[in-house]
Ligand code: TXA
């Protein structure tokens with residue numbers, strides 16, 4: 561395993577690794593992904609093993625053109641509209657899979673649907689162009705642990721187990737893509753993210769049920785049920801202050817300045833900045849080996865909703 565700075569040569573090297581069924585970590589605008597040939601069963605098996613990912617949790621397939629996407633899935637009118645407005649970008653569409661799609665059935669956990677996304681990070685688009693085929697890529701973290709937004713996070717998770725980590729600095733958003741299920745008439749958000757149902761309605765005039773309203777419907781995204789984004793250290797939410805044996809993750813200007821055991825997601829109270837820092841700061845505080853990470857309240861507006869959702873999931877009991 562090696563961390564190498566992004567360059568043309570490294571994209572070529574990564575391409576040959578993918579052709580040989582090896583794994584390569586690469587930055588997307590959301591989080592780092594662990595890229596693998598979406599048609600190679602044994603490579604995908606190895607990926608599930610390395611991530612300790614349950615087989616029932618399907619992967620997102622990354623493409624760099626609508627043509628490539630249409631070889632994999634049936635695009636209804638709404639899918640075409642959303643793809644034309646939001647791709648490339650942090651939006652995954654779940655659609656009916658085409659029988660002719662050349663995808664490993666393990667990658668889609670045997671479902672008749674597939675999650676597809678066109679990332680906007682240049683490095684990932686260049687890798688797909690160079691490879692010429694769809695790339696499956698889950699977030700580059702051990703299943704259940706905090707996602708990776710930097711190359712060193714990926715290294716901390718996997719050490720020598722993956723062939724290459726392409727270092728392209730930090731992911732722009734720091735939160736995973738929004739997942740929308742368009743595979744039946746009941747359109748719904750499976751995972752909230754930077755693109756929310758209001759933006760979708762404003763730009764595309766398409767109504768999507770928000771995640772919170774779907775509790776009684778069948779959950780198709782198995783990954784959504786599980787404890788996730790969790791540091792090894794227990795966390796305590798809505799904390800006003802931290803005790804001596806606790807690390808402290810705070811938001812806004814009412815808190816003490818950052819120190820070794822206290823990190824401020826955004827002193828000026830900017831939720832975009834907080835999202836960008838969230839996974840990096842959780843990892844930093846986790847390394848301190850304190851009894852607990854106390855986390856101050858974070859407003860439940862805008863991206864704050866997504867941040868709170870991640871923290872709630874991190875705090876679930878298994
Ligand atoms: O931003 C992102 O989406 C990142 C970057 C690397 O692209 N990827 C990512 O992948 O977050 P992962 O594997 O960590 O999360 C994918 C989620 C899982 O919760 C999975 O259950 C859901 O997508 N998913 C994938 N295919 C699905 C399908 N056919 N039906 C329902 N859910 C699906």
Ligand code: MG
Pocket residue numbers: 698699707
């Ligand atoms: Mg993930």
